[in-house]
Amino acid sequence: MASSKARSQRSPLLVVVAAVVIFGVGAVTGAVVEHAKAHATPSVTGSHTSSGTSTSTTSPSSSSSTTTVAPARALSVVSTTPADGSTAVASEGPIEISMSAPLSTATPLPVVTPATPGTWTTGGSTLTFKPTTDFLPLSSVTVALPGGPAGILGSGGGRLSQSMTEHFQVANGSIVRIQQLLSLLDYSPLEWVPAGTALSSSNTESQVAALYNPPGGSFRWREHSWPAGLMTMWQPGVDNTFTRGLIMSFEADHALSPNGSIGPGLWSALLSALASNTLNTGGYNYALANKTTPESLTIYHNGVVVATSPANTGIGLSPTPNGTFPVYERLRQQVMRGTNPSGSHYADLVRYIAYFHGNDAVHYMDRADYGIPQSLGCVELPLLDAARIWPYLAYGTLVTIIN
Numbered sequence: 001m002a003s004s005k006a007r008s009q010r011s012p013l014l015v016v017v018a019a020v021v022i023f024g025v026g027a028v029t030g031a032v033v034e035h036a037k038a039h040a041t042p043s044v045t046g047s048h049t050s051s052g053t054s055t056s057t058t059s060p061s062s063s064s065s066t067t068t069v070a071p072a073r074a075l076s077v078v079s080t081t082p083a084d085g086s087t088a089v090a091s092e093g094p095i096e097i098s099m100s101a102p103l104s105t106a107t108p109l110p111v112v113t114p115a116t117p118g119t120w121t122t123g124g125s126t127l128t129f130k131p132t133t134d135f136l137p138l139s140s141v142t143v144a145l146p147g148g149p150a151g152i153l154g155s156g157g158g159r160l161s162q163s164m165t166e167h168f169q170v171a172n173g174s175i176v177r178i179q180q181l182l183s184l185l186d187y188s189p190l191e192w193v194p195a196g197t198a199l200s201s202s203n204t205e206s207q208v209a210a211l212y213n214p215p216g217g218s219f220r221w222r223e224h225s226w227p228a229g230l231m232t233m234w235q236p237g238v239d240n241t242f243t244r245g246l247i248m249s250f251e252a253d254h255a256l257s258p259n260g261s262i263g264p265g266l267w268s269a270l271l272s273a274l275a276s277n278t279l280n281t282g283g284y285n286y287a288l289a290n291k292t293t294p295e296s297l298t299i300y301h302n303g304v305v306v307a308t309s310p311a312n313t314g315i316g317l318s319p320t321p322n323g324t325f326p327v328y329e330r331l332r333q334q335v336m337r338g339t340n341p342s343g344s345h346y347a348d349l350v351r352y353i354a355y356f357h358g359n360d361a362v363h364y365m366d367r368a369d370y371g372i373p374q375s376l377g378c379v380e381l382p383l384l385d386a387a388r389i390w391p392y393l394a395y396g397t398l399v400t401i402i403n
Contacts, residue, residue, distance in 0.1 A: 072154065072156050072157035072158035072159075073101070073156070073158045074158050074159060074160070074161045075099050075100055075101055075151075075152060075153075075154050075158050075159060075160045075161075076099070076100040076160070077097065077098070077099060077100075077145065077160070077164060078098040078099060078100055078125075079097075079098045080095075080096070080097050080098070080143070080166050081094075081095070081096040081097075081098075082095070082168040083168070084166045084167060084168070085167060085168065086168040086169070087168070087169045087171075088169070088170075088171040088172075089135075089141075089168045089169065089170050089171060090170075090171065091134035091135045091136075091137065091170050091171060091208075091211075091212055092131065092134050092135075093118070093129065093130055093131045093135070094128050094129055094130045094131075095112070095128070095129040095143060096126055096127070096128050096129075097110065097126065097127040097128075097143070097145065097166075098125060098126050099125045099126070099127070099152065099154070099160075100125065101125055101154045101155070101156060101158060102124055102125050102154060102155045102156070103122050103124070103125055103126075103127065103152070103153065103154055103155060104122075104153040104154060104155045105122055106153060107122065107127075107152050107153040107154075108146045108150055108151065108152060108153065109127070109146075110127065110129070110143050110144055110145045110146070110152075111143070111144045111146075112129060112141065112142070112143055113141070113142040113143075113144070114136075114139065114141070116131045116133065116135060116141075117131065117132045117133055118130055118131035118132050118133075119132070127152075129143075132205070133204060133205045133208050134205075134208045134209055134211075134212065135170040136170065136208065136211070136264055136267050136268060137170060137171065137172050137173035137211055137212070137262075137264065137267045138169065138170060138171075138172050138173075138262070138263055138264045138267070139169070139170045139264050140167065140168075140169050140264070141167070141168050141169070141170060142165060142166070142167055143165070143166040143167075144163065144164075144165050145160060145163060145164040145165070145166070146160070146163055147159070147160040147161055147162040147163035147164065148160075148161065148162065148163065151163065171212075172262065173211035173212050173267060174211065174212060174213070174214050174237075175237050175238065175239050175243065176214045176236060176237045177210055177211050177212075177214040178243070178247065178262070178266075178270070179192070179219070179236060179237070179243060179246070180192045180214055180215075180217065181270045181274060182246045182247070182250060182270075183219065184274060185250065185270070185273055185274065185278070185279055185280055186279045186280040186281075187246050187249050187250050187280045187284070188246050188284065189221060189222055189223065189226065189230075189284040189302075189303070190219045190220060190221055190222065190234065191219070191220055191221075191222050192217055192218070192219050193217055193218050193219075193220065194215055194216070194217040195215065195216035195217045195218070196215070196216070199215060201274045201275050201277065202275055204271075204275075207271055207274065207275075208271070211267060211271075219234075219236060222302070222303070223302060223303025223304075224303070225303040225304065226286065226300065226303050227286070227288060227300070227400075229288075229324075229400055229402070230242075230286055230300075230398070230400070233324065233398075239262070241324050241325070241326065241398065242324075242398070244260035244326060244396075245260070245326040245396040245397065245398045246396060247260045247261075247262070247266065247396070248260045248326050248327075248328065248395050248396030249280070249282075249394060249395055249396030249397070250266075250269070250270070250273075250280070250396075251266065251269075251395070251396075252394065252395035252396065253280065254269045254273065256269060258328065258395040258396065259328065260326065260396070282394060283301055283302045284301070284302060285299065285300065285301050285392045285393070285394060285397045286299070286300040286397065286398055286400075287299055287300075287362070287389075287392070287393060287397060287398065287399040287400070288300070288399075288400050288402065289311060289313065289320070289362075289379050289399065289400065289401045289402070290402055290403055291313050291320065291322075291373070291401065291402065291403045292403045293371065293372060294310060294371035294372070295310065295311045295312060295313050295370075295371050295372060295373070296308060296309065296310055296311055296371070297309050297311040297362065297379055297381065297385075297389065299389055299392045299393075301392060306392065307385070307388055307389050307392065309370075309381050309382065309385035309386075309389060310370035310371040310381075310382070310385075311370060311371070311379050311380060311381055312365070312367060312370050312371070312372060312373065312374040312375050312378075312379070312380040313373055313375060313377075313378075313379055313380075313401070314360075314373060314375050314376055314377040314378070315341075315373045315374065315375070315376070316373070317341040318341060318375075318376040318377050319373075319377065320360060320375070320377050320378070320379060320401050321357060321360070321377075321401060322401050322402060322403075323357075323400070323401060324398050324399070324400040324401075325356040325357040325398070325399050325401075326356065326395075326396050326397065326398055326399070327354045327355065327356050327393050327394065327395055327396060327397045327398075327399060328355055328356065328395070329353075329354075329355040329361075330353065330354050330355075330390075330393065330394070330395065331353040331355075332351065332352065332353075333349065333350065333351040333352075333353070334349075334350060334353055335347055335348065335349050335350075336348050336349075336350050338359070338376065340376070341376075348365065348366075350363045350364055350365055351363065351364040351383070351386060351387075352364050352381075352386040352387055352389070352390035354390065354393035354397075354399075356399040357377075357399075358377075359377065359378075360377040360378050360379075361378050361379070362378070362379040362381065362386075362389070362393055362399065363378060363379075363380065363381065363386060364380070364381055364382070364383045364386035364387070365378070365380035365381070366383075367380060367382075370382055379399075379401075
């Protein structure tokens with residue numbers, strides 16, 4: 001009985017020790033398993049191939065992932081309207097620039113020169129500029145597209161890599177409107193009367209639009225005592241010698257080259273003169289040289305004869321041409337040099353010179369008498385008459401040679 005009791009008292013202790021041992025082994029074994037599992041878990045690292053397809057690789061030593069994003073594709077210009085180098089472009093626009101991808105609403109905008117009021121809008125991949133005032137006739141317009149880090153920006157982050165510049169020229173305006181404006185500014189012997197309410201000279205938008213679409217109205221001669229030959233030269237809407245003479249007179253008064261050509265500078269100066277009411281105060285002049293003996297030169301101012309003089313015109317071997325020509329150069333004096341029909345050379349000091357056709361001019365020339373053909377094409381006058389007539393022979397003044 002005693003030995004049996006002793007065995008029963010030792011049994012609980014053995015059970016506890018065994019349990020502790022078994023538990024401890026289990027705890028250590030579990031820690032090792034969890035650690036091994038942590039190191040056995042693969043990590044994924046993202047990358048892009050040249051085609052943009054995503055692939056993955058495993059790394060036994062990393063527990064984080066990294067993704068590399070391909071750079072945004074650069075933008076390019078698909079088309080521009082008007083096309084680069086276009087001429088006779090409509091004055092009202094618009095300007096459209098089509099890009100290779102949709103655009104960001106925060107994109108930098110192109111710059112239009114000359115500066116023109118208007119609005120840029122972005123729609124999809126197209127930039128559109130609509131001017132609020134028409135471009136001036138014959139303007140050379142430049143559209144500068146920004147490129148590089150501050151270039152035109154796409155919605156995907158791409159930019160125009162390099163700056164670009166596009167050019168085009170606007171269509172010409174109306175000859176009728178030039179004639180109307182020159183009449184309003186008192187450069188013409190004709191008055192223009194609008195059919196309705198006159199346009200406000202300070203309304204830039206309507207005045208520019210009228211350069212292309214003139215308002216209705218009528219022309220009428222201010223005086224009716226002009227020679228018939230001058231009056232028959234007038235043709236509304238025609239850029240002929242008569243109109244070129246008016247243009248030259250205006251150009252000479254407004255720091256433009258008095259050549260009768262129509263360019264953007266002329267249109268701008270006409271509008272500026274109209275807005276400031278800068279009128280011609282010199283009236284309208286006309287010169288008529290008659291080669292019928294005794295030869296003469298007659299000067300008209302505002303329809304009235306203000307001067308007459310005997311004159312010499314060209315000899316048979318070098319005649320003064322018939323026709324009508326505007327004065328294109330004026331000099332107080334000059335040494336004229338040339339070759340006579342005989343082959344000899346001359347160098348004559350002349351005064352009060354007004355060139356009207358090539359090397360032909362109205363001027364003073366020292367002669368024993370006047371009224372017969374003596375020159376090599378010029379219209380020669382006595383000194384006092386030349387001095388009195390020269391102020392009327394302003395730039396653009398028409399000189400008509402008859403008979």
